[in-house]
Amino acid sequence: MTPVPLPLEAPLIKVVFADDEELVRSGLRTMISVAPDIELVGEAADGRTAVEAARRLHPDVALLDIKMRAPDDGIRALRAIQTLPEPPAVAMLTTFDVDEYVSLALRFGANGFLLKDIEPAALVRAIRDLARGGAVLDPSVAARMVNAHRDEQRAAAPARKLLASLSDREREVVTLIGKGLSNAEIGGTLHLSEATVKGYVSAVLSKIGAANRVQAALLAYRGGLVD
Known part of the structure; x- marks a missing residue:
């Protein structure tokens, strides 16, 4: 995998991610490893472990699967992480399926929504943007979120x-x-x-x-x- 260029004088960005599928976690590990300014400090297979990792490791960015072992596990983890004294920026990992959980994550302060099949360079850019206080929204997710409410x-x-x-x-x-x-x-x-x-x-x-x-x-x- 081609290394992603390092921005000049970029600080080290600490990342925690959570997904209940080992294949997804493995892919995230590989994609993050190409960026010398990003350090994976923790990972989890469920929301409770993700919250504990965020509390203990003080990451700059957390990536959470919107649905893990329970349908609302990612949402509960997001809400709990937002109550931490210095919460990280949180982006939700999702598929093309847009449902009520995406709307809930938006309401509860998610800083972004990323598709699980995101390209490595795009993921690295998104993490850097989140760490700088920005927000990321995959255009496909945005379009589907809007379409889901077109009846309104x-x-x-x-x-x-x-x-x-x-x-x-x-x-x-x-x-x-x-x-x-x-x-x-x-x-x-x-x-x-x-x-x-x-x-x-x-x-x-x-x-x-x-x-x-x-x-x-x-x-x-x-x-x-x-x-």
Whole structure:
């Protein structure tokens, strides 16, 4: 497997992951091993063990299977981890199946949703983005989450109303968030400094009442900014 380039002066990122399938855990180990700035400090096969690992090892990022030995095991682990004094950024590992557990994870503060068949380089980028305080949302997952709620057409009108309250630049920023870009990538696209982008992101989240970038990304999908 080709090593993933190391960002200049990148701090070591500590990661814990949990999945009840050994094959998935093995794949995650292999993918993470290619990044010299990422250290796998713990893994688990169930939510309880994942919470204990997060409490004991103080990771920067936790990757949790949304469904483990019990259907809501990943959700319970997410909620417990969020109560820790300094919780890590948490991304949920899921398949193409979008159900009520994805919506619950979003409600309970998940910082991202990643497909289990994610490419190694994309996983490494996602971990780095999460460690920097960003959020990650696989476009396929986002589209299916929106489609799962298409029977609630009422959701589109409020989304468009919220997006209309943003400036042109802020709409550009939230569109790029919806496309999964990090602050650095948004800055490169819009020719802005990363600090300026952070300011825009904070303003956008405040104006639309979003708790995190994942919720902002979903709003961009619901409001039609992202196909």
